[in-house]
Amino acid sequence: MSRIFNFSAGPAMLPAEVLSRAGDEILDWHGSGMSVMEMSHRGKEFVGIAAEAEKDLRELLSVPQNYKVLLLQGGATLQFAQVPMNLLHGKGGADYVSTGEWSKKAIKEAKAFCDVHIAASSEDKNFSYAPKHWNVRKDAAYVHYCSNETIGGVEFHSVPAAPVPIVADASSHFLSRPIEIAKFGLIYAGAQKNVGPAGLTIVIVREDLLGNVAKSTPSVMDYKLQAEADSMLNTPPTYSMYIAGLVFKWLKALGGVPEIEKRNVAKAKLLYDFLDATKFYGNPVAKEDRSRMNVPFTLRDAKLDEPFLKGAAERGMVQLKGHRSVGGMRASIYNAMPREGVQRLVDYMKEFEKRHG
Numbered sequence: 001m002s003r004i005f006n007f008s009a010g011p012a013m014l015p016a017e018v019l020s021r022a023g024d025e026i027l028d029w030h031g032s033g034m035s036v037m038e039m040s041h042r043g044k045e046f047v048g049i050a051a052e053a054e055k056d057l058r059e060l061l062s063v064p065q066n067y068k069v070l071l072l073q074g075g076a077t078l079q080f081a082q083v084p085m086n087l088l089h090g091k092g093g094a095d096y097v098s099t100g101e102w103s104k105k106a107i108k109e110a111k112a113f114c115d116v117h118i119a120a121s122s123e124d125k126n127f128s129y130a131p132k133h134w135n136v137r138k139d140a141a142y143v144h145y146c147s148n149e150t151i152g153g154v155e156f157h158s159v160p161a162a163p164v165p166i167v168a169d170a171s172s173h174f175l176s177r178p179i180e181i182a183k184f185g186l187i188y189a190g191a192q193k194n195v196g197p198a199g200l201t202i203v204i205v206r207e208d209l210l211g212n213v214a215k216s217t218p219s220v221m222d223y224k225l226q227a228e229a230d231s232m233l234n235t236p237p238t239y240s241m242y243i244a245g246l247v248f249k250w251l252k253a254l255g256g257v258p259e260i261e262k263r264n265v266a267k268a269k270l271l272y273d274f275l276d277a278t279k280f281y282g283n284p285v286a287k288e289d290r291s292r293m294n295v296p297f298t299l300r301d302a303k304l305d306e307p308f309l310k311g312a313a314e315r316g317m318v319q320l321k322g323h324r325s326v327g328g329m330r331a332s333i334y335n336a337m338p339r340e341g342v343q344r345l346v347d348y349m350k351e352f353e354k355r356h357g
C-alpha cells in the first residue's frame with residue numbers, strides 16, 4: 001500500500017492511523033457486531049461515540065461551559081444562512097469583514113436576511129492581507145469574518161476587537177492552533193478540511209445567543225432546538241462524527257492543539273522560507289497574514305503550471321492546482337499532512353526551478 005501526499009484544500013488528507021483504525025473497526029465496532037454506519041443514532045453505542053467526541057473536542061479547545069458544541073450538517077455554506085437566521089434576534093443589520101472568496105459568499109448569503117455593512121475589507125489590495133481594524137456598528141447583531149481564507153491563503157493570527165458578538169468561519173484552520181473561544185459569539189467549521197469527512201459541520205455557540213430565531217427557520221436549523229436535542233433532532237451524520245471522534249483522539253495522543261500548532265508552524269515555515277528565497281515562485285500575501293494551512297503560490301510563467309503539476313504527480317504529490325478563481329498553485333497543509341510531504345514538495349520545487357529557471 002502506498003499513500004500519496006494529497007495537498008487538496010478539502011476534502012483533505014486524514015491521519016493514516018485514523019483511517020487504519022476505522023478500517024479495523026469497519027465490520028465490528030468494539031464487539032458490537034455492527035459497523036458504526038449501521039448503528040441507530042439513538043442506540044447506546046452511538047450515543048456513547050457522539051458524547052465522547054464532544055467531550056474530546058471540548059477538552060482539545062478548552063470550550064467554556066457556557067458554550068454549546070453542535071454537530072450539524074449542511075457544510076459551512078449552510079452556516080452562511082443559518083447564522084443570520086439564528087443570530088439577528090430581530091435586528092435589521094449585521095456587519096461583515098470581507099477578505100476573499102469565502103467571506104464574499106457569506107456576505108452574499110447574509111444579504112437575503114438583513115442589511116449588511118462591510119466593517120473592513122482587503123479588496124483594495126486584492127484580498128492579500130487581513131484587516132485588523134474593524135469599523136463595526138454598535139447596533140449590529142454580530143460581526144462575521146473568515147478567520148482563514150482557504151483560497152487566498154490569508155489567516156488572522158489574532159482576533160480583532162469588536163463591540164458585538166464575533167462570528168468566525170474557521171473551516172480551514174479549525175483545530176490547527178489554540179483559540180480563545182470566549183472571544184467569540186459563534187465559531188463554525190466544515191469538517192472536511194481539518195477534522196474528518198465531509199458531511200459534518202461543527203458549531204460552537206455561546207448559550208445566551210440561542211433562541212429568538214427568525215420566523216420560519218426550519219427546526220433542524222435552529223441552534224437552540226439542536227442544542228436541546230444534543231444535535232440529534234434528526235439523524236446526524238453518524239459515520240463522519242465517528243471519524244471526527246477518532247481524529248480528536250489522535251490529536252490528544254500526539255499532545256493536543258499546542259503540539260499540532262508547533263508542527264504546523266514548522267511545516268509552514270519550511271515552505272514560506274523557500275518561497276522567500278526564490279524569485280521563480282511568488283506568493284502575494286502580506287507576510288504577517290500568511291496562512292499556515294493554505295499556501296498559494298505562482299510560478300514565474302503560467303505556461304509551466306501543467307508541467308509542474310505533472311512532475312508533482314509523478315513524485316506522489318497531488319491536488320496542487322490553485323483554485324479556479326485565482327489560478328497558480330495551492331498547497332493545503334492541514335494537520336494530517338506530514339512534514340515529509342512538505343519537505344518533498346520543497347525539494348521538488350527546487351528541482352523544478354533548476355530545470356526551468
Ligand SMILES: *Cc1c(COP(=O)(O)O)cnc(C)c1O
Binds near residue numbers: 077102170171193
Ligand atoms: C470549504 C470552505 C467553505 C465551504 O464549505 P462547504 O462544506 O463546502 O459548505 C466555507 N468557508 C471556508 C473558509 C472554507 O474553507
